[in-house]
Amino acid sequence: MLTCPKSGAGVQWGDLLKSGCRIFIGSNAAVPNALVADLIEHSHGLHDIEVTHILTLSDNVWATPRYRDLFKVNSLFIGGANVREAIAEGRADYTPCFLSEIPSLFREKILPLDVALVMVSPPDEFGYCSLGVSVDVVSAAVRFARRVVAQVNPRMPRTSGHSFVHTDQIDAWLEEAEELPELPPAELDQVTEQIGQYVSLLVDNGATLQLGIGKIPDAVLRYLGNHRDLGVHSEMISDGIIDLMKSGVINNRKKTFHRGKAVTTFCMGTRRLYDFVDGNPHVEFYPAEHTNSPTRIARNDKMVSINGAIEVDLTGQVVSDSIGRRFYSGIGGQVDFIRGAALSRGGKPIIALPSTTRDGKRSRIVTTLTPGGGVVTSRGHVHYVVTEYGIAWLHGKSIRERALELIRIAHPKFRRELLEEVRNFYWVPEYQEQAPTSVPELGPVESKKFTFDGIEYTLRPLRPADERRLQEFFYTHNKETLLMRYNHHVTQMSREKSCSLVSVDQRRDLALCFTDRQGQAEVIQGVGRYYYNPADNSCEVAFVIKESRRGKGIATALLEEMEEIARSRGIDRMMAYVRRDNRPMLAVFENRGFSARLGEDAEELILELDLQRGEDS
Numbered sequence: 001m002l003t004c005p006k007s008g009a010g011v012q013w014g015d016l017l018k019s020g021c022r023i024f025i026g027s028n029a030a031v032p033n034a035l036v037a038d039l040i041e042h043s044h045g046l047h048d049i050e051v052t053h054i055l056t057l058s059d060n061v062w063a064t065p066r067y068r069d070l071f072k073v074n075s076l077f078i079g080g081a082n083v084r085e086a087i088a089e090g091r092a093d094y095t096p097c098f099l100s101e102i103p104s105l106f107r108e109k110i111l112p113l114d115v116a117l118v119m120v121s122p123p124d125e126f127g128y129c130s131l132g133v134s135v136d137v138v139s140a141a142v143r144f145a146r147r148v149v150a151q152v153n154p155r156m157p158r159t160s161g162h163s164f165v166h167t168d169q170i171d172a173w174l175e176e177a178e179e180l181p182e183l184p185p186a187e188l189d190q191v192t193e194q195i196g197q198y199v200s201l202l203v204d205n206g207a208t209l210q211l212g213i214g215k216i217p218d219a220v221l222r223y224l225g226n227h228r229d230l231g232v233h234s235e236m237i238s239d240g241i242i243d244l245m246k247s248g249v250i251n252n253r254k255k256t257f258h259r260g261k262a263v264t265t266f267c268m269g270t271r272r273l274y275d276f277v278d279g280n281p282h283v284e285f286y287p288a289e290h291t292n293s294p295t296r297i298a299r300n301d302k303m304v305s306i307n308g309a310i311e312v313d314l315t316g317q318v319v320s321d322s323i324g325r326r327f328y329s330g331i332g333g334q335v336d337f338i339r340g341a342a343l344s345r346g347g348k349p350i351i352a353l354p355s356t357t358r359d360g361k362r363s364r365i366v367t368t369l370t371p372g373g374g375v376v377t378s379r380g381h382v383h384y385v386v387t388e389y390g391i392a393w394l395h396g397k398s399i400r401e402r403a404l405e406l407i408r409i410a411h412p413k414f415r416r417e418l419l420e421e422v423r424n425f426y427w428v429p430e431y432q433e434q435a436p437t438s439v440p441e442l443g444p445v446e447s448k449k450f451t452f453d454g455i456e457y458t459l460r461p462l463r464p465a466d467e468r469r470l471q472e473f474f475y476t477h478n479k480e481t482l483l484m485r486y487n488h489h490v491t492q493m494s495r496e497k498s499c500s501l502v503s504v505d506q507r508r509d510l511a512l513c514f515t516d517r518q519g520q521a522e523v524i525q526g527v528g529r530y531y532y533n534p535a536d537n538s539c540e541v542a543f544v545i546k547e548s549r550r551g552k553g554i555a556t557a558l559l560e561e562m563e564e565i566a567r568s569r570g571i572d573r574m575m576a577y578v579r580r581d582n583r584p585m586l587a588v589f590e591n592r593g594f595s596a597r598l599g600e601d602a603e604e605l606i607l608e609l610d611l612q613r614g615e616d617s
Contacts, residue, residue, distance in 0.1 A: 002172040011172040021114035022050040024141040030134035031058040032119040032151035034176040055079035057181040077330030099333040100292035103140030116145035121156040128164040132156040134266040139287040147171045161284030186215040194388035196220045206254035208300040210234040210337045231255035232262035235333040239269040257299035265291040297340025305341035307334045309353045314403040316379035325372030355387040355411040365410040367421040404465040408436035434503035441565045452552040462511040466502045473524040528558035538573040576607040
């Protein structure tokens, strides 16, 4: 029975509601199911009540056909089968909105609320209840609704931060214990694990994290165990942060906004998570208009935002709220955090998704979006896209470069098809013929880290989208370097030539580069390649290092890696042709055990290494 917190007198639903009113139902794991059941039981004479809410971890009984005369749903974020089906059948509405702006819909009376139905913890000695695991837009609903009706649940944690509601803000309540719904950690498959590993490479020590819902964020957290001084400023948190906080990996010390605190607006997980946040002063819950404000998010340096997608087209448009014309979820906080991370100093907005649909029959990297697909994040917002096949960096890239980067991380069986399709739109020139290929010998993330002279470098394959980078690398060389590398004075590296040098079938030949970061830009500092000769199962190797980076070990590391890859591929011999006056290059080969003999040109030496005799030999 509903009672008044002030007087203890009984309250009837008819005193709070009338037909045609709009009610709000609490969010995520804090759905007041007992209140909803009580309203339904005592709804005689009530009709056409509009129900608005975001994600609700519930059976969503109010959205079933049985109660279509009593309730009309207007969901601001779609979750749960009953709500999704009601929207698909036209019995319910979906109103797209950024999570950060939903409170303003209530405040500005665009969606005026008559009654907010929420779940709270029992009041403390000062009369304050806690909104517990779901502050998000519930806080705004409590502030701006004409009436507030609460389910007082002793199983609701008391969370820290701006999560408190005084009893004088509550018009009626129902005291009923209810276990919070649990969202167990998902079983991770190989694809998800690989995506998590790639994303973790983008997380620097001292970064602040935002993680969305699902398997991929869980996988990312699994690969952060060796990081240091991470922070959390997120729309939601799940079980994955518990052990990282207990181990000190997440300690929030390096945060530049809310230093020392993990900040969120709601949490969903197991009872272990709910117990972890209960009374925990190190985790603070704030309203969505605070946590999801892009300008506040950006106050965290090195802000890393990780969100999912349904599909991404080759220009970088991200579909997240619908599968074609069938609405599936909502805008939520994706754009809030993508924009906030982009504005952050050293920030990284990331979209992560599997390369194919579950059955593997359709690529989720597409040339043309599925008709009706909703673009939640625009091509202008996207910086990084990650699949199980790698990381595509799109920020500052042309449409052509974006297309090549995204084809590279598409599933291999779709790459040739995507390259042919995209040519119809003139995003890729006719001389770009080779679809991207992989170098699995470099490890599961196709890259290795090296440090030379205190500078961190990445060794990775050259890629089709490196065309412009390779041109820039070429034009840094002086005349002597060009003569030593090409044995004549080369003066131009055209787009066509650069394209041919980066568009390599890495399964046959090999093209690697050493890069470093200058600000957010990746710069090529060294290139090594070999060309395979099937006639005698040999390969010819060559490499060039930027003049300012020579003598630091880059050339030797390049040669070692190419030797190892060639050896693992069963190649018998490695050959090189080097000018006799190129003493530094000759020294690199001689130190690796290459034998030298005169070539037909007296100015040139032929160097040779028997790969199958073993490195020690």
